[in-house]
Amino acid sequence: MNDALFLRNPEDSELGKKIIKHSIQLISKNGLEAFTFKKLAEDIGTTEAGIYRYFENKHRLLIYIAAWYWNWVEYRINFQTNNIKDPFKRLQKVIKLLATTVVDDKKTFHVDENLLHQIIIAEGSKAYLTKQVGEDNKHHFFKPYKDLCATIGDIILECNPKYKYPISLSTTIIEMAHLQNFFMNNLPSLTDFGNSKDEKKIVVFLENLVFSSLK
Amino acid sequence: MNDALFLRNPEDSELGKKIIKHSIQLISKNGLEAFTFKKLAEDIGTTEAGIYRYFENKHRLLIYIAAWYWNWVEYRINFQTNNIKDPFKRLQKVIKLLATTVVDDKKTFHVDENLLHQIIIAEGSKAYLTKQVGEDNKHHFFKPYKDLCATIGDIILECNPKYKYPISLSTTIIEMAHLQNFFMNNLPSLTDFGNSKDEKKIVVFLENLVFSSLK
DNA sequence: TTTTTAATAATAGTATTACTATCTTTTATT
DNA sequence: AATAAAAGATAGTAATACTATTATTAAAAA
Numbered sequence: 239m240n241d242a243l244f245l246r247n248p249e250d251s252e253l254g255k256k257i258i259k260h261s262i263q264l265i266s267k268n269g270l271e272a273f274t275f276k277k278l279a280e281d282i283g284t285t286e287a288g289i290y291r292y293f294e295n296k297h298r299l300l301i302y303i304a305a306w307y308w309n310w311v312e313y314r315i316n317f318q319t320n321n322i323k324d325p326f327k328r329l330q331k332v333i334k335l336l337a338t339t340v341v342d343d344k345k346t347f348h349v350d351e352n353l354l355h356q357i358i359i360a361e362g363s364k365a366y367l368t369k370q371v372g373e374d375n376k377h378h379f380f381k382p383y384k385d386l387c388a389t390i391g392d393i394i395l396e397c398n399p400k401y402k403y404p405i406s407l408s409t410t411i412i413e414m415a416h417l418q419n420f421f422m423n424n425l426p427s428l429t430d431f432g433n434s435k436d437e438k439k440i441v442v443f444l445e446n447l448v449f450s451s452l453k
Numbered sequence: 454m455n456d457a458l459f460l461r462n463p464e465d466s467e468l469g470k471k472i473i474k475h476s477i478q479l480i481s482k483n484g485l486e487a488f489t490f491k492k493l494a495e496d497i498g499t500t501e502a503g504i505y506r507y508f509e510n511k512h513r514l515l516i517y518i519a520a521w522y523w524n525w526v527e528y529r530i531n532f533q534t535n536n537i538k539d540p541f542k543r544l545q546k547v548i549k550l551l552a553t554t555v556v557d558d559k560k561t562f563h564v565d566e567n568l569l570h571q572i573i574i575a576e577g578s579k580a581y582l583t584k585q586v587g588e589d590n591k592h593h594f595f596k597p598y599k600d601l602c603a604t605i606g607d608i609i610l611e612c613n614p615k616y617k618y619p620i621s622l623s624t625t626i627i628e629m630a631h632l633q634n635f636f637m638n639n640l641p642s643l644t645d646f647g648n649s650k651d652e653k654k655i656v657v658f659l660e661n662l663v664f665s666s667l668k
Numbered sequence: 669t670t671t672t673t674a675a676t677a678a679t680a681g682t683a684t685t686a687c688t689a690t691c692t693t694t695t696a697t698t
Numbered sequence: 699a700a701t702a703a704a705a706g707a708t709a710g711t712a713a714t715a716c717t718a719t720t721a722t723t724a725a726a727a728a
Contacts, residue, residue, distance in 0.1 A: 246704090253705070269584035274685065285706060290687075360582055367575055369484035371639045384642055403645045403658045409636060410629050410662070417628060418621055424586045427599055430618045443618045447625070450665040461675090468676075489714065500677060505716075670728080677722070685714065693706070698699100 239309070242377045243302045246292045255348035256282045257292055258306075261299060266353040270300065270361045297368070301379045304365045307358050308382035310351065311335070312389060325396035326452075330445060332390055337415035337440045359416040387412070398452040407451065411444060418443065454524070457592045458517045461507045470563035471497045472507055473521075476514060481568040485515065485576045512583070516594045519580045522573045523597035525566065526550070527604060540611035541667075545660060547605055552630035552655045574631040602627070613667040622666065626659060633658065 239249070248254030260281045265273045273296065275289045282288075293299040315335055319328045340355045366380060374380070390411065391404035401407070418429055418440045426432025431439040454464070463469030475496045480488045490504040490511065497503075508514040530550055534543045555570045581595060589595070605626065606619035616622070633644055633655045641647025646654040 251704080271583065275687085276685075285708085286687085287689090287707085288705065291705080295686075363578060364582065366640060367579065367635070368486065375640055380640060380643075384640075387643055403661070405643060406633055406636075406645045406655075406658050407662070409632070409643050410625070413628070413632060414625055417624070420582070421621075421624060425581060425590055425595060425599075428595075428602055428620060428624050430621045440621075443621050446618070447622070447662065447666050450668070451662050453665070466675080490716085491714075500679085501716085502678085502718090503676065506675080510715075672725105672727075674725080675723085677720100679718100679720085681718080682716085683714100684716095685712100687711085687713100689708100689710080691707085691709105693704105695704075696702085698701075 239302075239305065240378055240381065243298055243305065243379060244292055245290075245294060248292050248302075253282075253284060253288065254292055256284075257289060257299075258303070259348045259350070261303060262350060262353050262357060265300075265303075265357050265361060270296075270364060297365075297370075300361065301365045301374065303354070304358060304362050305379065305382045306349070307354050307362070308386050310346075310349075310354075312382065312386045315386070315389065319393075325393050326449070329390075329393050329397055329448065332393065333411060333415065333444045333448065334441050336412055337419065337444060338437045359420050362416065363413075394448075394452065401452055407448065411448060414447075415440065415444060454517075455520065455593055455596065458513055458520065458594060459508055460505075463507050463517075468497070468499060468503065469507055471499075472504060472514075473518070474563045474565070476518065477565060477568050477572060480515075480518075480572050480576060485511075485579060512580075512585075515576065516580045516589065518569070519573060519577050520594065520597045521564070522569050522577070523601050525561075525569075527597065527601045530601070530604065534608075540608050541664070544605075544608050544612060544663065547608065548626060548630065548659045548663065549656050551627055552634065552659060553652045574635050577631065578628075609663075609667065616667055622663065626663060629662075630655065630659060 239247075241247075246254065248258050257278070260278055261273070264278055264281055268277075275286050275296065279286045279289055293302065315332055318335060319331050322328045322331060340351050342350050342352050366374070368374070387405055387408040390408040394401060394404040394407055418431070419437065421428040422431045422435055422437075422440065426435070429440075430443070454462075456462075461469065463473050472493070475493055476488070479493055479496055483492075488511065490501050494501045494504055508517065530547055533550065534546050537543045537546060555566050558564075558566050581589070583589070602620055602623040605623035609616060609619040609622055633646070634652065636643040637646045637650055637652075637655065641650070644655075645658070
């Protein structure tokens with residue numbers, strides 16, 4: 239994790255872990271706009287100043303949470319694809335991992351991965367859709383996302399070494415896996431899965447999109 | 454335009470048109486987060502209360518601007534494709550219109566379409582990525598966006614009547630046309646066009662993506 | 669032309685947000 | 699037992715996101 243994202247490492251203390259845990263819960267419950275350090279402090283049972291000792295502001299905290307998420311996705315993808323030889327099958331697995339609901343990993347007791355997944359779907363892009371994106375990028379805050387895109391880009395090139403847009407196709411897969419999910423649940427007429435609300439259909443849509451491009 | 458989006462129709466008065474014009478300028482310059490009704494009022498030379506007579510809040514104003522944009526895009530697409538018979542050529546035109554910089558239409562002197570395009574790229578998704586999306590949707594605030602998707606979906610079906618995901622492919626084209634542009638200019642290593650910063654490459658990427666799916 | 673009305677301008681005020689500062693108490697380390 | 703670091707308690711400020719009221723001006727109806 240990038241040290242510049244926090245003032246004090248939240249992984250290093252109980253209070254820090256509570257900040258992460260309750261942030262995820264509160265953002266998931268009320269949305270990022272309604273989320274404040276005051277409410278977070280009340281929820282935890284500490285003070286606003288206590289939170290500010292860990293994170294400079296809400297935006298940094300969001301980026302931290304997003305970075306945590308992308309690191310975790312990358313780890314999961316590597317773990318679950320490293321024994322698959324066929325790059326097409328590997329890419330298929332990647333699509334499935336990105337587009338389907340995740341089960342809470344009990345090892346990381348301070349992070350509910352399922353809530354986290356929901357947060358990133360609805361709030362993740364707000365981490366970079368800002369005027370400070372250039373500054374934030376200089377601090378390498380988006381490295382986990384970029385690493386993931388590079389990983390997926392490599393698989394794409396294994397499928398078809400002549401394909402010209404491996405990174406853009408990666409971001410398309412990632413962003414669309416999330417956006418189609420958001421639309422399906424919130425603006426169903428913006429997808430073809432509004433009636434069934436079945437994540438598997440998003441997977442099939444993305445597979446079709448990706449594999450016809452790579453043929 | 455949906456009446457429920459405003460308290461007083463901004464198209465009906467000089468002040469109203471100034472609100473739209475200066476909103477677009479200010480959001481484009483400082484981003485949505487830094488944009489406030491107070492600053493907008495100062496910029497126009499009116500008072501905060503004056504703005505509140507037109508729009509309930511900043512979020513409604515954003516949705517209004519986005520709705521204006523999607524209506525305008527739809528109009529443009531219809532105008533520029535209605536004499537093209539071949540649906541593939543029509544879809545090609547749609548992709549080009551969505552993914553390339555727009556020239557300011559002097560007829561709408563109170564809206565700089567080029568700035569507007571930039572705003573929608575960076576801030577457009579914030580109109581729906583909220584907890585109130587369901588409520589906002591009940592008020593039909595996203596109808597222009599949906600109509601555009603339906604229009605593009607119809608062209609897709611003309612290209613291939615058996616294609617199963619015309620709406621999801623439409624949102625993919627629209628959102629990726631914008632997102633690849635944002636990445637190209639702000640997080641270039643998340644695209645394959647970072648070096649050239651050439652919008653035409655985004656068009657080629659999207660054409661490749663879409664037409665290989667429809668074959 | 670006067671009257672009514674509608675829109676705008678001017679001003680004030682409130683609760684909440686996004687912080688910063690300081691001081692004390694608790695907990696962990698030497 | 700002494701020291702340092704983290705956390706808790708409290709206070710304060712500028713800005714934000716509104717609401718309310720009253721006065722002024724301009725346009726429309728009588």
